[in-house]
Amino acid sequence: MRELTLDLGERSYPIRIAPALLAENDWPAFIAGNQACVVTNETIAPLYLESVLARLDGKRVSVVTLPDGEEHKTLSTLNQIFDRLLEDNHTRKTTLIALGGGVVGDMTGFAAACYQRGVPFIQLPTTLLSMVDSSVGGKTGVNHALGKNMIGAFYQPECVIIDTSTLATLPAREFAAGLAEVLKYGLIADLPFYNWLEANWDGLLARDPELLAEAILRSCENKAKVVAEDEREGGRRAILNLGHTFGHAIETATGYGSWLHGEAVATGMLMAARLSADLGWIAEVEVERLASLLKCAQLPLKPPADMTAEQFLSLMARDKKVLDGRLRLVLLRGLGEAIVTDEVDQAQIVGAIEALR
Amino acid sequence: MRELTLDLGERSYPIRIAPALLAENDWPAFIAGNQACVVTNETIAPLYLESVLARLDGKRVSVVTLPDGEEHKTLSTLNQIFDRLLEDNHTRKTTLIALGGGVVGDMTGFAAACYQRGVPFIQLPTTLLSMVDSSVGGKTGVNHALGKNMIGAFYQPECVIIDTSTLATLPAREFAAGLAEVLKYGLIADLPFYNWLEANWDGLLARDPELLAEAILRSCENKAKVVAEDEREGGRRAILNLGHTFGHAIETATGYGSWLHGEAVATGMLMAARLSADLGWIAEVEVERLASLLKCAQLPLKPPADMTAEQFLSLMARDKKVLDGRLRLVLLRGLGEAIVTDEVDQAQIVGAIEALR
Numbered sequence: 001m002r003e004l005t006l007d008l009g010e011r012s013y014p015i016r017i018a019p020a021l022l023a024e025n026d027w028p029a030f031i032a033g034n035q036a037c038v039v040t041n042e043t044i045a046p047l048y049l050e051s052v053l054a055r056l057d058g059k060r061v062s063v064v065t066l067p068d069g070e071e072h073k074t075l076s077t078l079n080q081i082f083d084r085l086l087e088d089n090h091t092r093k094t095t096l097i098a099l100g101g102g103v104v105g106d107m108t109g110f111a112a113a114c115y116q117r118g119v120p121f122i123q124l125p126t127t128l129l130s131m132v133d134s135s136v137g138g139k140t141g142v143n144h145a146l147g148k149n150m151i152g153a154f155y156q157p158e159c160v161i162i163d164t165s166t167l168a169t170l171p172a173r174e175f176a177a178g179l180a181e182v183l184k185y186g187l188i189a190d191l192p193f194y195n196w197l198e199a200n201w202d203g204l205l206a207r208d209p210e211l212l213a214e215a216i217l218r219s220c221e222n223k224a225k226v227v228a229e230d231e232r233e234g235g236r237r238a239i240l241n242l243g244h245t246f247g248h249a250i251e252t253a254t255g256y257g258s259w260l261h262g263e264a265v266a267t268g269m270l271m272a273a274r275l276s277a278d279l280g281w282i283a284e285v286e287v288e289r290l291a292s293l294l295k296c297a298q299l300p301l302k303p304p305a306d307m308t309a310e311q312f313l314s315l316m317a318r319d320k321k322v323l324d325g326r327l328r329l330v331l332l333r334g335l336g337e338a339i340v341t342d343e344v345d346q347a348q349i350v351g352a353i354e355a356l357r
Numbered sequence: 358m359r360e361l362t363l364d365l366g367e368r369s370y371p372i373r374i375a376p377a378l379l380a381e382n383d384w385p386a387f388i389a390g391n392q393a394c395v396v397t398n399e400t401i402a403p404l405y406l407e408s409v410l411a412r413l414d415g416k417r418v419s420v421v422t423l424p425d426g427e428e429h430k431t432l433s434t435l436n437q438i439f440d441r442l443l444e445d446n447h448t449r450k451t452t453l454i455a456l457g458g459g460v461v462g463d464m465t466g467f468a469a470a471c472y473q474r475g476v477p478f479i480q481l482p483t484t485l486l487s488m489v490d491s492s493v494g495g496k497t498g499v500n501h502a503l504g505k506n507m508i509g510a511f512y513q514p515e516c517v518i519i520d521t522s523t524l525a526t527l528p529a530r531e532f533a534a535g536l537a538e539v540l541k542y543g544l545i546a547d548l549p550f551y552n553w554l555e556a557n558w559d560g561l562l563a564r565d566p567e568l569l570a571e572a573i574l575r576s577c578e579n580k581a582k583v584v585a586e587d588e589r590e591g592g593r594r595a596i597l598n599l600g601h602t603f604g605h606a607i608e609t610a611t612g613y614g615s616w617l618h619g620e621a622v623a624t625g626m627l628m629a630a631r632l633s634a635d636l637g638w639i640a641e642v643e644v645e646r647l648a649s650l651l652k653c654a655q656l657p658l659k660p661p662a663d664m665t666a667e668q669f670l671s672l673m674a675r676d677k678k679v680l681d682g683r684l685r686l687v688l689l690r691g692l693g694e695a696i697v698t699d700e701v702d703q704a705q706i707v708g709a710i711e712a713l714r
Contacts, residue, residue, distance in 0.1 A: 233474075
């Protein structure tokens with residue numbers, strides 16, 4: 001088993017990575033009381049709910065099965081979790097358990113942050129994207145019709161249990177979307193990892209278990225390091241949003257659900273790389289190198305055909321990183337070195353968007 | 358001006374108490390950025406919104422005017438605040454300003470806790486109850502059909518500005534409801550204050566400005582002391598809930614809005630006193646003394662006629678203080694000395710409820 005710790009003082013927690021952890025690891029020891037509520041979705045429940053419930057024998061356990069998909073990551077779906085918790089008399093000593101991908105994890109974490117003003121929760125991510133990104137670091141929340149992840153909390157789990165066996169059932173499109181976030185860590189802060197990913201790209205696409213476990217570990221290590229330095233995104237943590245400002249605009253414009261988050265981030269990263277090359281910060285060949293990796297993973301290289309540059313700018317103006325009316329973008333000062341900047345000319349942003357449309 | 362500090366390390370903040378503070382105090386200095394959003398309600402807006410907006414000249418200010426009343430303290434009303442913030446492109450550097458009573462303060466604070474995962478907020482309480490209770494201490498949230506304040510966050514404001522001039526427009530019923538919470542501080546932890554309140558009860562009911570300012574200060578001092586010791590209600594903070602377990606049951610049973618929170622707490626405190634006397638912890642005469650103070654303030658001495666003891670127990674089972682299935686009650690071990698206990702026999706609780714019906 002690979003294990004690392006996200007170091008946040010008294011809110012520190014372990015991240016464990018190995019096959020068969022749901023069934024075999026002692027993660028139920030993180031449940032302090034005699035009550036728990038498993039939150040999952042329609043897709044994951046038939047696959048893994050039974051084996052999780054088998055581990056909770058002897059406790060009073062409720063289950064909430066949400067509809068699957070980013071379009072359900074809303075306040076009103078969140079309320080379904082609260083309904084169940086209250087109907088079943090869950091107290092402030094209950095533990096919520098997120099079993100599923102990023103949507104389930106983000107909503108369960110936010111429900112835990114708010115239920116009776118805060119109860120503990122556990123992350124059991126079952127998608128590559130949630131394993132390397134959303135389950136680690138305590139960003140929780142829901143979308144709003146006017147913007148993604150606009151309502152939420154910084155709230156850390158008790159542990160993150162990454163059972164890599166669950167990746168076997170992950171659809172190809174979602175797997176590729178997760179790889180986009182893996183590439184992100186190389187691009188923003190870890191050039192050796194980026195080179196390693198490129199060298200092992202075919203094996204990763206073939207879901208080689210050993211390569212995957214290593215890629216997940218390196219991703220989590222990179223994320224844990226950034227989060228430990230800046231839990232509440234006062235500064236450096238924003239680099240984790242490479243490609244996300246463009247990507248969120250795509251997700252909002254398409255109404256959540258038609259593009260996967262990782263797909264939107266993939267295209268967004270390419271836009272950020274394009275802009276970085278236009279600014280002379282990275283070589284032209286690096287944009288092509290990234291495009292080639294994304295293409296091999298069958299990730300989208302272009303934004304939706306009907307999205308104008310104007311629409312991008314208007315949606316990006318609602319980004320959480322906007323400060324005093326100035327758009328702040330995560331760009332690549334070099335390969336493996338992201339920065340946050342508000343000094344990019346609007347015409348240059350439009351140019352990079354147009355270049356990819 | 359009277360001033361005290363709620364001491365919570367780097368989350369400490371001042372509480373200022375005096376007439377005319379909205380118009381004259383330098384509270385706008387607590388707004389760090391150039392954006393703000395005032396959240397108020399239909400009743401308060403015509404009275405004080407203009408004078409607050411006059412203090413925000415030069416900033417980009419939005420206003421959200423909510424419907425008045427506890428029955429609107431819901432997730433869906435909360436979403437109205439998020440709608441406005443997003444429509445007006447408020448960033449994570451905006452400051453929310455709660456102008457109103459407890460409902461406005463609790464919802465604004467919770468909106469601030471969740472909007473873009475947390476923005477600063479300021480409390481400008483305009484009711485006696487919110488001045489002495491809800492605006493101080495960082496408990497924020499909304500109700501759920503199945504329980505009061507079940508969804509929320511611990512989230513502290515930048516400052517609490519108590520403009521006692523606003524009490525002049527407070528309806529008599531709400532004023533009395535606030536006095537119930539003032540009495541609570543005497544009952545739970547400050548016998549000299551309780552005696553002072555009794556000695557000055559007529560003057561307080563006549564809204565003598567000097568007596569009121571002193572009563573608010575002493576109440577805030579008591580609350581600040583308890584909160585500083587136990588911000589997240591791991592233990593001692595629960596004593597602030599004297600009368601609230603019974604009171605919340607009344608509020609939930611009557612559907613929020615027909616009973617004021619302070620009225621339900623008044624009756625709940627009398628039930629707690631009754632039970633404490635039944636247990637031999639306080640003298641019989643102390644129950645009568647409290648009943649007499651409540652009666653002078655025209656506060657209710659009996660629960661709703663159609664509420665059975667069974668209904669009380671079933672609703673109280675959802676209280677946030679319930680632990681491992683055991684109801685925990687705040688009772689009076691002596692006058693001016695509250696304790697939290699789970700060792701009261703159910704029959705005795707029923708007896709106290711029946712005695713007051």
